[in-house]
Every structure is written in C-alpha cells, then in structure tokens.
Amino acid sequence: MVYFFDLLYSQLLVKVPQQTADFTHQTVIVTGSNTGLGLEAARHLARLNAAKIILAVRTLSKGEAAAADISKSCNIPASRVEVWQLDMSNKDSITAFAKRASTLPRLDAAILNAGVFSFKRQEIDGTEAHLAVNVIGATLLELLLLPILRDSASRTGSRGRLTLVGSDMMYTVNPTELQNPDGAIFPRINSRGVLPEGNYYSYSKLLVYYATRRVAALNPVSEKSNVVITVQTPGACKSDLFRDDMSVFMKAVQAIAMSIFARSTEVGARTLVHAVSPQLPAEAHGGFLMDCQVQKPKYSVAEDNRVSSEQAKKWSEELFELIEEIAPEATKA
Numbered sequence: 001m002v003y004f005f006d007l008l009y010s011q012l013l014v015k016v017p018q019q020t021a022d023f024t025h026q027t028v029i030v031t032g033s034n035t036g037l038g039l040e041a042a043r044h045l046a047r048l049n050a051a052k053i054i055l056a057v058r059t060l061s062k063g064e065a066a067a068a069d070i071s072k073s074c075n076i077p078a079s080r081v082e083v084w085q086l087d088m089s090n091k092d093s094i095t096a097f098a099k100r101a102s103t104l105p106r107l108d109a110a111i112l113n114a115g116v117f118s119f120k121r122q123e124i125d126g127t128e129a130h131l132a133v134n135v136i137g138a139t140l141l142e143l144l145l146l147p148i149l150r151d152s153a154s155r156t157g158s159r160g161r162l163t164l165v166g167s168d169m170m171y172t173v174n175p176t177e178l179q180n181p182d183g184a185i186f187p188r189i190n191s192r193g194v195l196p197e198g199n200y201y202s203y204s205k206l207l208v209y210y211a212t213r214r215v216a217a218l219n220p221v222s223e224k225s226n227v228v229i230t231v232q233t234p235g236a237c238k239s240d241l242f243r244d245d246m247s248v249f250m251k252a253v254q255a256i257a258m259s260i261f262a263r264s265t266e267v268g269a270r271t272l273v274h275a276v277s278p279q280l281p282a283e284a285h286g287g288f289l290m291d292c293q294v295q296k297p298k299y300s301v302a303e304d305n306r307v308s309s310e311q312a313k314k315w316s317e318e319l320f321e322l323i324e325e326i327a328p329e330a331t332k333a
C-alpha cells in the first residue's frame with residue numbers, strides 16, 4: 001500500500017531532471033533502442049556528445065531507421081550511431097554480441113534496456129519468456145559486458161557504468177511466492193500454473209534485481225573493478241511495452257490511466273541516462289534507482305529481512321549455475 005502512494009507521488013509530482021552530463025569521447029551500448037525508452041536514451045546520449053552510441057537491436061532495419069532518426073534530430077554524423085544485432089532471447093546472439101563488444105577500443109557504459117511484457121504465458125525453448133529475456137538474457141549480457149567495461153575503465157581511467165532497466169513493479173509481488181522449500185526455485189517458477197501468469201513481468205524484474213545485487217556484491221567498485229552496477233526504473237511511461245493482446249475495454253482503461261499517469265519516453269529515458277552518467281557516485285553500486293535517486297530499503301523486496309536476502313542469494317546461485325552452462329566462466333569474470 002505504501003508503494004502505491006510513493007508511485008503516485010513519483011508519477012504525478014516528481015519532475016525528472018533533464019540530464020546534462022558530458023559523454024564526450026565515450027562509447028555507450030543501449031539494448032532495445034529501436035523504439036521506446038531505449039531510443040530516447042540513445043537520443044539523449046547523442047545530445048550529450050557521446051562519441052559512439054551502439055544501438056543493440058533484434059531487427060537491424062528497425063535499428064537503422066532509429067539511427068537515422070537520431071542522427072537527423074541531433075544533427076550528428078551518422079557514423080556516431082552504430083547498429084548491432086542482438087536477440088536477448090538467444091544465448092548465441094548474446095555471446096556473439098559480447099565478443100564483438102570486446103573488440104571496441106573503449107566501452108564506457110551500457111544500458112541493458114531490452115525487455116518484454118505480456119499478461120499471457122509464452123515460452124522460448126521451454127523457458128517462460130519473461131524469465132528468458134528479462135532475467136536470463138539480461139544477466140548473461142551483464143556478466144559478459146562487465147569485464148569489457150572493467151578493462152576499458154582501467155585503460156581510460158574513466159569509471160564504467162552498467163545499468164539494467166528494472167521496474168518498480170517488482171514491489172507489487174510477494175517474494176515468498178518464489179520459495180521452494182523442496183528444492184530449486186527456477187524449475188518450479190518456470191512451470192505452468194505456479195505463479196499467476198499476469199505477474200511474470202513483475203517477478204522477472206524482482207529476479208533480475210536480486211541477481212544484479214549479487215553481481216554488484218561480488219564486484220565491489222575498486223581499482224580492479226572500476227564499474228558501478230545498478231538497476232533502475234524509468235517509472236510508468238507511454239511506450240509500446242503494453243502491446244499485448246487486450247480486450248477493447250482493457251485497452252481503453254489502460255489508455256486513460258496512462259494519459260493521466262504516465263511519463264513520455266523522453267522523460268523516462270532521462271532516468272536511464274542518469275544511471276550511466278559519468279558522475280554517478282560509487283555509492284550507487286548495487287542500488288535500485290528511482291527518480292534518479294538510490295532507493296532506501298523501505299519495501300519488503302529491498303529490506304534485508306524476511307526471506308528476501310536469503311532468497312536473493314539462493315536465486316542468484318541457481319541463475320549463475322544456469323548461466324555457467326550457457327557461457328562457462330561468465331560468472332567468474
């Protein structure tokens with residue numbers, strides 16, 4: 001309940017600051033940047049002088065249209081916006097993308113923004129789609145990009161930043177529903193009928209937050225690993241995310257609610273850019289950012305009490321094992 005008051009306050013009263021940090025000389029990856037928040041984040045980065053912006057998209061033609069749009073609207077040379085193929089539901093695509101990223105002369109920041117939302121269960125090779133894309137794909141890419149950002153930071157002396165676009169919707173689910181006293185969490189929650197289908201999106205954002213807290217805890221900001229890792233939420237924004245099949249009535253309700261409540265993607269994208277700002281303090285490491293502020297633990301998810309911290313550890317260990325099967329040594333980098 002407290003969360004809903006905070007959400008209303010955030011959506012209706014908080015003015016998300018325009019970002020002004022300078023990204024001169026910097027290279028930044030933005031996933032899912034052909035549309036929505038990713039596209040607007042890439043546009044902000046272009047405006048803020050990033051030397052190279054890599055649009056990581058699953059359909060190259062959509063990425064090329066986005067790149068042309070950014071270059072035209074910001075009046076920058078087309079060569080500053082590159083389009084690379086990336087399918088976050090495909091482990092080979094993710095590992096190939098990371099391999100390509102390792103050839104960059106420098107990589108200063110990455111915004112892992114690509115994500116899916118659906119009220120209905122869909123599967124990708126036997127894995128529930130939110131778990132496949134928003135959690136496994138995102139954490140795999142996070143782990144593969146971390147050493148590249150770290151190496152770049154040690155070469156350039158400029159601290160790396162890595163952020164995953166989460167959601168405050170994670171506050172709406174009950175973490176105890178993830179527990180499996182008899183064994184592993186993943187096979188249970190991946191089974192049909194265990195979690196309410198309409199809640200998978202929120203669970204996926206909770207699980208990726210758990211995993212990222214663990215990645216951050218294992219890689220504290222130091223001379224050896226000069227990379228600040230965060231999860232952040234843009235707040236509710238008007239985008240194509242809710243493209244799910246809905247009844248005409250539900251579509252109308254949603255359109256009215258969003259028109260009153262939601263931010264534009266330009267405003268929401270400011271929070272993505274804030275999370276990779278060169279000025280982001282090391283204190284943000286491992287934190288959840290909302291309205292460009294690190295959230296203090298105040299809801300069950302963020303509190304290190306009840307089940308959440310033990311559960312986060314158990315889940316992350318399981319997820320890391322899954323990822324090791326896909327990309328051996330990825331979790332040890």
Ligand SMILES: NC(=O)c1ccc[n+]([C@@H]2O[C@H](COP(=O)([O-])OP(=O)(O)OC[C@H]3O[C@@H](n4cnc5c(N)ncnc54)[C@H](OP(=O)(O)O)[C@@H]3O)[C@@H](O)[C@H]2O)c1
Binds near residue numbers: 236
């Ligand atoms: N909008 C909101 O209210 C809100 C609130 C909190 C958090 N978020 C988060 O913000 C992020 C961006 O969402 P958005 O609102 O901008 O939605 P969007 O307009 O639907 O954009 C989602 C992006 O992710 C890409 N994507 C989806 N599946 C992919 C895959 N398998 N491989 C590569 N790219 C994939 C999409 O590519 P295609 O165009 O090819 O499908 C698209 O570029 C998501 O992580 C979302 O969960 C959004």
